[in-house]
Structure formats: structure tokens, C-alpha cells
Amino acid sequence: MEMMRSKKTGNGASITRAHAMQTVSMDAYRFDVLAQWEDGRIGRPIIVGLLDVFTRKICAHRIGELENAPLARMAFADLIRDYGIPSDVVMDNGRAFASALLSGDVPTRFRFKVMDTGVGEAMIAHGVRVHRATPNMSGLIERTWRHLCLAIETHPAVAGAYTGNRPDAKPENYRERAIPVAEFRAHAARQIVAHNAVSAPPGCNC
Numbered sequence: 001m002e003m004m005r006s007k008k009t010g011n012g013a014s015i016t017r018a019h020a021m022q023t024v025s026m027d028a029y030r031f032d033v034l035a036q037w038e039d040g041r042i043g044r045p046i047i048v049g050l051l052d053v054f055t056r057k058i059c060a061h062r063i064g065e066l067e068n069a070p071l072a073r074m075a076f077a078d079l080i081r082d083y084g085i086p087s088d089v090v091m092d093n094g095r096a097f098a099s100a101l102l103s104g105d106v107p108t109r110f111r112f113k114v115m116d117t118g119v120g121e122a123m124i125a126h127g128v129r130v131h132r133a134t135p136n137m138s139g140l141i142e143r144t145w146r147h148l149c150l151a152i153e154t155h156p157a158v159a160g161a162y163t164g165n166r167p168d169a170k171p172e173n174y175r176e177r178a179i180p181v182a183e184f185r186a187h188a189a190r191q192i193v194a195h196n197a198v199s200a201p202p203g204c205n206c
Contacts, residue, residue, distance in 0.1 A: 026091045036178040061188075161184075
């Protein structure tokens with residue numbers, strides 16, 4: 001968290017003293033897209049993702065129906081599998097999954113519960129520091145997610161399923177279709193790959 005504490009706010013932020021997988025941010029976003037689940041129900045999918053703060057890359061994500069602890073645990077397990085254990089995790093305590101994943105409230109830190117997936121045990125064993133997001137921390141993170149998710153939602157691949165981001169901003173083809181959730185997951189994964197291809201500063205490998 002040294003980088004998060006010392007960096008400037010706004011566009012003049014400095015990340016020269018940081019490195020990949022030093023700090024990751026876990027966040028969630030509900031898409032303004034209608035998806036059809038395997039059983040035929042229709043709803044708006046949600047993504048839980050982990051953003052490497054230094055490289056701006058999405059290192060792991062899961063898409064599901066609900067913002068909950070199991071979805072967050074699966075995303076974090078994917079991060080560990082693909083990239084290893086980060087030094088710090090920043091999390092918005094207002095997220096629905098945060099209260100289920102975290103306990104031991106202190107002013108600026110949480111500790112993870114031991115979870116049956118093994119993720120909690122791994123975090124404790126490796127000394128991962130988990131922090132409540134502050135306004136200064138969250139600006140860059142929120143801009144990255146907003147840009148990426150808008151690109152996913154408004155892509156031609158989901159035309160007819162995009163609902164618009166406000167009640168008075170519905171597209172002309174509103175509710176024309178619901179995209180099958182497997183197709184939407186594949187589309188989102190492709191857009192994340194494209195985002196990651198251009199998001200990292202020179203010399204970053206995460």
C-alpha cells in the first residue's frame with residue numbers, strides 16, 4: 001500500500017515505486033445488459049474482478065448472477081492460480097461480498113476469515129494485507145472499470161441486449177434480445193484481453 005498512500009491524486013499520480021501484483025483492487029459491476037441464463041431466466045449479469053493497480057490490468061474475473069462471496073472467492077482463486085499472491089488487496093466495504101469475506105474490523109484494515117475454498121487460508125499464510133478503499137484510492141480504479149465495462153456493454157456483439165445506463169437513455173433496440181450468458185462471458189473475456197493488451201505501463205508483465 002505504500003504506492004497507494006504516496007501517489008498523487010488526479011492525473012498526476014506517480015506509480016514509479018510500485019510493481020505488478022503489489023496492490024490489487026477487488027470490485028464488482030452489474031452490466032446494463034440482458035443475459036439469458038442456462039435455465040432460461042433473464043437478468044443482468046455481474047462481474048467481480050481483480051485489477052492490478054500498477055499495470056491497470058484485469059488479472060482475474062468471474063461473471064455470475066449475484067454479487068456474493070462465492071463469486072468473489074472464485075475470482076480470487078483464479079488470481080492466485082494465474083499470478084500468485086498479491087501483497088495488498090483494496091476492497092470497497094460497501095460491496096455485498098465484502099462483509100461476507102471479511103471480519104475483524106479495525107480503522108483501515110480487515111483480516112480474512114478462513115474459508116473452505118482455501119483462499120482465506122492462503123491469504124493469511126502469505127500475509128496479504130486487506131484494506132478498505134478510500135476516495136483517494138478509488139478514483140483511478142473506478143475510471144478503469146467504467147471504461148472497460150462500457151466497452152463491453154456497447155460493443156456490437158451485444159446489440160439488442162444493451163439496456164442503456166439510465167431510464168431515459170434506452171437504445172432504439174431496447175429488449176430486442178437477451179444474449180446467452182455463455183456468449184456474454186466469452187465476449188467479456190475477449191474485451192478484457194483487449195483492455196489488458198494496451199493498459200500496462202512499459203516494462204510491466206502482470
